[in-house]
Amino acid sequence: MTPSENASAWPDLEPTALLVLADGTVLKGFGLGAEGQAVGEVCFNTAMTGYEEILTDPSYAGQLITFTFPHIGNVGTNDEDIETVNMAATPGARGVILRSAITSPSNYRAAKHLDAWLRARGIIGISGIDTRALTALIRIRGMPNAVVAHTKNGRFDLHGLKKEAREWPGLEGMDLVPMVTSSQRYTWDEMPWEWSKGFSRQDSPEFNVVAVDYGIKRNILRLLAGEGCKVTVVPATTSAEDILAMKPDGVFLSNGPGDPAATGKYAVPMIRKVIESGTPTFGICLGHQMLGLAVGAKTKKMHQGHHGANHPVREETTGRVEITSMNHGFTVDEATLPKGAKQTHVSLFDGSNCGIELEGKPVFSVQYHPEASPGPRDSHYLFKRFASLMRENKSA
Ligand SMILES: NC(=O)CC[C@H](N)C(=O)O
Numbered sequence: 387m388t389p390s391e392n393a394s395a396w397p398d399l400e401p402t403a404l405l406v407l408a409d410g411t412v413l414k415g416f417g418l419g420a421e422g423q424a425v426g427e428v429c430f431n432t433a434m435t436g437y438e439e440i441l442t443d444p445s446y447a448g449q450l451i452t453f454t455f456p457h458i459g460n461v462g463t464n465d466e467d468i469e470t471v472n473m474a475a476t477p478g479a480r481g482v483i484l485r486s487a488i489t490s491p492s493n494y495r496a497a498k499h500l501d502a503w504l505r506a507r508g509i510i511g512i513s514g515i516d517t518r519a520l521t522a523l524i525r526i527r528g529m530p531n532a533v534v535a536h537t538k539n540g541r542f543d544l545h546g547l548k549k550e551a552r553e554w555p556g557l558e559g560m561d562l563v564p565m566v567t568s569s570q571r572y573t574w575d576e577m578p579w580e581w582s583k584g585f586s587r588q589d590s591p592e593f594n595v596v597a598v599d600y601g602i603k604r605n606i607l608r609l610l611a612g613e614g615c616k617v618t619v620v621p622a623t624t625s626a627e628d629i630l631a632m633k634p635d636g637v638f639l640s641n642g643p644g645d646p647a648a649t650g651k652y653a654v655p656m657i658r659k660v661i662e663s664g665t666p667t668f669g670i671c672l673g674h675q676m677l678g679l680a681v682g683a684k685t686k687k688m689h690q691g692h693h694g695a696n697h698p699v700r701e702e703t704t705g706r707v708e709i710t711s712m713n714h715g716f717t718v719d720e721a722t723l724p725k726g727a728k729q730t731h732v733s734l735f736d737g738s739n740c741g742i743e744l745e746g747k748p749v750f751s752v753q754y755h756p757e758a759s760p761g762p763r764d765s766h767y768l769f770k771r772f773a774s775l776m777r778e779n780k781s782a
Pocket residue numbers: 445640641642643644645646670671672673713714715716717
């Protein structure tokens with residue numbers, strides 16, 4: 387029996403939700419969250435905590451997330467852990483695939499049951515899936531396109547669902563940034579959450595940073611504010627001229643969903659001009675991939691992607707290993723990095739590129755998520771590195 391045929395944990399029960407893969411495989415389960423159907427690419431995330439941050443990371447737009455950890459929802463949800471800034475936009479992941487049903491929340495910060503929270507955000511979910519088997523399938527065959535469908539009465543148009551899964555074009559070539567980017571400029575001064583204090587404000591900023599929003603997460607903005615930045619967030623299509631006219635001490639290129647090569651069509655010309663200007667620049671994930679494209683490297687689709695909170699990465703200059711949060715399905719092809727773009731970080735899982743810096747320029751980026759949320763804080767030093775580059779550049 388293949389892993390996919392074995393992946394309905396309770397195949398004999400009446401399903402109220404289905405996961406239909408593009409190859410026609412049908413996995414039966416129980417509906418949770420919103421009713422309806424959602425199409426996307428299925429990826430697995432191995433983080434054991436932080437499901438709310440994961441589900442609200444706009445980089446997951448166009449994806450259905452399988453959590454490998456079986457108990458998701460135990461600590462409920464609250465408004466402080468949401469990572470999406472642009473609430474009017476599509477809220478990150480379209481669907482969620484779980485092993486176990488969601489139990490009642492048990493945590494002093496819990497404000498809402500995950501099931502009700504998913505329903506309110508229009509996220510469609512299924513439980514009762516053998517997520518170990520589904521993960522094994524993804525490792526063997528790569529991330530499949532699929533539809534997750536949930537109806538209370540258990541009636542499904544199976545033919546229609548199979549057709550939709552089969553015909554969805556997939557993430558390659560897809561620019562999803564217009565769905566998640568902010569339509570207007572705004573400023574950000576909220577700093578990281580502290581025990582017993584909550585969030586405080588940055589009221590004496592040292593730097594003026596422009597952050598280009600391809601689907602930015604709140605914790606990135608908070609860590610920038612924590613390093614002394616007053617951040618002006620601008621829509622993804624803002625021109626280099628408009629950005630440089632704001633006289634930024636630094637420019638930040640955010641994370642985001644979809645294929646970097648598709649998004650890069652309008653982002654790359656802007657990024658080239660910004661790095662030409664000598665302005666310190668820092669990119670994360672999609673921002674890293676598009677910086678790679680801007681210097682002439684190529685990006686490619688990965689087989690199973692990296693999604694989790696325990697990925698070891700080695701910093702090449704020091705040999706130091708940091709444990710990182712990751713969420714990407716595309717990667718910068720290291721072999722295509724031009725002279726002058728140095729590989730600074732590498733994944734110890736598969737040797738893929740995890741960071742670059744431009745020789746002689748105050749410009750660097752990483753493939754992983756140093757802001758974590760969720761995940762370990764080993765990589766917070768990169769926000770300090772950005773602040774140092776801006777400080778040096780200002781005093782030069
Ligand atoms: N987190 C991100 O920014 C993801 C980047 C890109 N969408 C990828 O999947 O590789």
